[in-house]
Structure formats: structure tokens, C-alpha cells
Amino acid sequence: MSVRTVHVGGPGEGYDVHVGPGVLDRLADHAAPGRRVLVVHQPGREQLLGQVLERLAAAGARPVPVAVPDAEAAKDVRVLADLWARLGQEGFTRDDLVVGLGGGATTDLAGFVAATWLRGVEVVHLPTSLLGVVDAAVGGKTGINTAEGKNLVGAFHPPAAVLCDPAWLSTMTRPDYASGLAEVLKCGFVADPRILELVEAAPQAALDPVAEPALAVELVTRSVQVKADVVAADLRESSLREVLNYGHTFAHAVEQVEDYTWRHGDAVAVGMVYVAELAHRRGLIDADLLARHRRVLSAVGLPTTYGAGRWPELRSAMGRDKKARGATLRFVVLEGLARPARLEGPGEDELRAAYDAVA
Numbered sequence: 485m486s487v488r489t490v491h492v493g494g495p496g497e498g499y500d501v502h503v504g505p506g507v508l509d510r511l512a513d514h515a516a517p518g519r520r521v522l523v524v525h526q527p528g529r530e531q532l533l534g535q536v537l538e539r540l541a542a543a544g545a546r547p548v549p550v551a552v553p554d555a556e557a558a559k560d561v562r563v564l565a566d567l568w569a570r571l572g573q574e575g576f577t578r579d580d581l582v583v584g585l586g587g588g589a590t591t592d593l594a595g596f597v598a599a600t601w602l603r604g605v606e607v608v609h610l611p612t613s614l615l616g617v618v619d620a621a622v623g624g625k626t627g628i629n630t631a632e633g634k635n636l637v638g639a640f641h642p643p644a645a646v647l648c649d650p651a652w653l654s655t656m657t658r659p660d661y662a663s664g665l666a667e668v669l670k671c672g673f674v675a676d677p678r679i680l681e682l683v684e685a686a687p688q689a690a691l692d693p694v695a696e697p698a699l700a701v702e703l704v705t706r707s708v709q710v711k712a713d714v715v716a717a718d719l720r721e722s723s724l725r726e727v728l729n730y731g732h733t734f735a736h737a738v739e740q741v742e743d744y745t746w747r748h749g750d751a752v753a754v755g756m757v758y759v760a761e762l763a764h765r766r767g768l769i770d771a772d773l774l775a776r777h778r779r780v781l782s783a784v785g786l787p788t789t790y791g792a793g794r795w796p797e798l799r800s801a802m803g804r805d806k807k808a809r810g811a812t813l814r815f816v817v818l819e820g821l822a823r824p825a826r827l828e829g830p831g832e833d834e835l836r837a838a839y840d841a842v843a
């Protein structure tokens with residue numbers, strides 16, 4: 485298997501996402517002698533952490549490894565404050581580096597600490613989850629949660645590079661891998677229908693990166709390409725970038741209401757069915773495209789329903805979505821396959837009817 489590289493354009497020269505065996509060797513490009521490197525790592529990734537520290541030390545850099553809590557517990561202001569304290573104690577200056585090693589929660593946190601330390605130091609991401617490599621580590625959105633909602637504090641801070649060896653994904657649990665497939669399928673619905681065809685043709689293969697490495701890399705690079713094309717044109721989400729938020733208005737509300745016990749991709753799966761219902765009820769998409777959402781998501785074991793009885797809490801959380809303007813909710817919907825559009829200010833009855841259809 486060869487290394488596949490997707491270039492992400494943007495401010496300055498942009499950066500590369502390298503996916504393939506042996507890509508960790510490229511970390512040396514960012515490890516000048518004497519450079520301090522804060523390695524923000526997720527618990528459970530110790531074997532890779534050892535290799536990272538070895539590579540950095542061999543290049544003469546000065547690694548400072550810091551473990552953070554697993555999953556969403558990492559995206560907390562107290563964890564962030566501990567990292568800031570450590571950077572201060574270790575004397576990190578503007579030419580030093582942060583490395584994010586783990587799933588999307590860890591790279592979101594690592595990216596944000598890099599964005600805020602001395603108003604911005606370089607960050608390199610080493611995503612170890614499918615969701616991380618296809619989405620979270622790419623594109624420069626970084627941030628943490630607050631008690632009031634998901635990702636409410638953050639910054640746009642693109643990485644200097646993203647490196648992922650597909651072998652790192654081999655230890656993922658099936659449900660975590662499926663959660664990443666939700667973002668892969670999102671890219672299929674909003675921009676690249678070939679992704680949907682590949683998963684529909686072989687859903688079990690799409691869930692198994694060990695048995696089907698070529699399919700895994702094809703799905704990863706197609707998804708990264710979708711994201712790269714969008715963020716190169718609109719890093720700061722002035723308009724186009726919102727398409728990457730397909731399904732997320734409802735998804736983030738579910739995550740918050742469920743106190744982050746739901747996987748992000750699981751929530752996105754239900755969220756995509758929710759907006760497909762909204763779009764269908766408005767006559768924007770036909771029954772076939774609506775059914776295709778449920779079919780392909782279910783085929784890889786993702787949820788397409790969410791328990792009844794939580795509407796008031798969900799509705800209130802959706803009001804804090806970043807796409808909202810004042811009291812007006814704005815949804816990314818489809819008006820056909822790979823034809824994203826906006827649905828602004830739907831009525832309360834429409835919002836509720838779509839909820840009833842997924843409940």
C-alpha cells in the first residue's frame with residue numbers, strides 16, 4: 485500500500501494530509517533540534533506514543549508528553565487550563581510545537597491549546613480514529629465544550645500536517661469505527677455519491693479496515709478530499725463550509741442532552757435522518773433519497789432513531805447551534821443528492837414533525 489496525500493489549500497501554503505504505512509517518519513520534518521513538543525495524547529494509545537517520543541527524541545526535539553482524559557471529557561476548560569499551565573512551566577515559545585495524538589476529541593483539544601498558546605503555535609495531528617482522520621484532524625476547527633453546549637468555544641487553527649497510518653485504526657472497536665463512517669457517509673450525501681455506492685456495495689467490508697485496507701483508504705481519501713475542497717474555499721465557515729455540518733444541528737443537541745454518552749458519529753447519523761425528514765417534508769428530496777439515508781446508515785449499524793419524549797430539551801439545545809442567527813434556526817439540507825442547500829427558520833410544527841419521524 486502506498487501513501488496517499490491530499491493537499492489542503494488555504495491561508496499560506498496550506499498543508500498535507502498523508503495516509504499510509506510509515507507516515508510517522510514524516511514527523512521528523514517538524515522536529516528541529518531543541519524544539520519543544522507538547523504531545524497531547526489519549527489514554528490507550530501508548531504504543532504509538534512510544535514511537536512518537538522516540539522519533540522526536542531521535543530528531544533532537546524535546547518532547548513533553550501529557551495524557552488527557554478519554555473522549556469528550558478531554559474537551560473541558562479544566563483540561564485545557566492544565567495544558568496551558570504545562571506549556572508555561574516548560575517555557576514553550578512561539579517556535580515550539582503541539583502534537584495531537586488520538587481521536588477527534590483529543591485533536592480538537594490539542595488544536596485549541598495550540599491556537600491559544602501565545603496566540604498560536606504550530607500543531608501536527610496524528611489521528612488514530614477513523615472519524616479523526618476523515619474529519620476532526622482536517623480543516624482547522626478546534627475547540628472544547630461548555631456546560632451549555634458542544635464546541636461552543638474554539639478557534640480556526642489549521643494544522644501544519646496530518647499524518648495517519650491506517651494500521652493505527654486496526655485496534656478500533658466496531659462501534660467507534662462505524663461512528664467514523666457516519667462522517668464518511670455525510671461526505672457522500674453532500675458531495676461525493678461514489679462514497680455511498682462503495683459502502684452500499686459492501687457494508688461489512690466498509691466496517692473492516694483490517695480485512696479490507698484498500699477500501700478503507702479509498703473511503704478515507706475520498707472523504708478527506710471532500711473536506712479539503714470545502715475548507716480551502718471557506719476556512720472560516722462564512723457560507724460553503726456549513727455543508728460539512730450536515731446533520732449536526734440535531735446531532736449536537738442529542739450529544740448534549742445525553743451528556744456525551746452518545747458517540748458523535750452516532751448522533752450525526754440520526755441528525756442526517758432528521759434533516760432528510762425536514763427536507764422531504766418541504767418537497768426538497770424525494771422518498772427514495774430519504775429512504776437511502778436510513779438504509780445505508782443502518783447497513784453499517786448506525787442508529788437512525790432517537791428516543792421520544794426529549795423534544796423540549798433538544799429544541800432548546802438546537803437554538804445554540806452555530807448556524808443559528810438570532811432566534812432563527814438554519815439547517816443544511818439537501819435539495820437532491822450532493823446538492824446541499826439551507827433551510828432557514830422552519831416552523832415549530834415542521835421541526836416537531838421531523839422529530840416525531842425519527843423518535
Ligand SMILES: NC(=O)c1ccc[n+]([C@@H]2O[C@H](COP(=O)([O-])OP(=O)(O)OC[C@H]3O[C@@H](n4cnc5c(N)ncnc54)[C@H](O)[C@@H]3O)[C@@H](O)[C@H]2O)c1
Nearest residue numbers: 555587588589612613615616619620625652655656660748
Ligand atoms: N474539528 C472538527 O472539524 C471535527 C470534525 C468532526 C468531529 N469532531 C469532534 O471529534 C470528536 C469525535 O471524534 P472521535 O470519534 O475520534 O472521538 P474520540 O476521540 O472520543 O474517540 C472515540 C473513542 O475511540 C477511541 N479510539 C481512538 N483511537 C483509537 C484506536 N486507534 N484504537 C482503539 N480505540 C481508539 C478513543 O479512546 C475513544 O474512546 C467529537 O468531539 C467531535 O465533536 C471535530
Ligand SMILES: O=C(O)C(=O)C[C@@H](O)[C@H](O)[C@H](O)COP(=O)(O)O
Nearest residue numbers: 619623625634635725728729732806
Ligand atoms: O469541519 C466542519 O466545518 C464541520 O462542521 C465538521 C463536523 O463534522 C464537526 O463535527 C465539527 O466539529 C462541527 O463543528 P461546529 O462548528 O458545528 O461545532
Ligand SMILES: [Zn+2]
Nearest residue numbers: 667732748752
Ligand atoms: Zn461531525
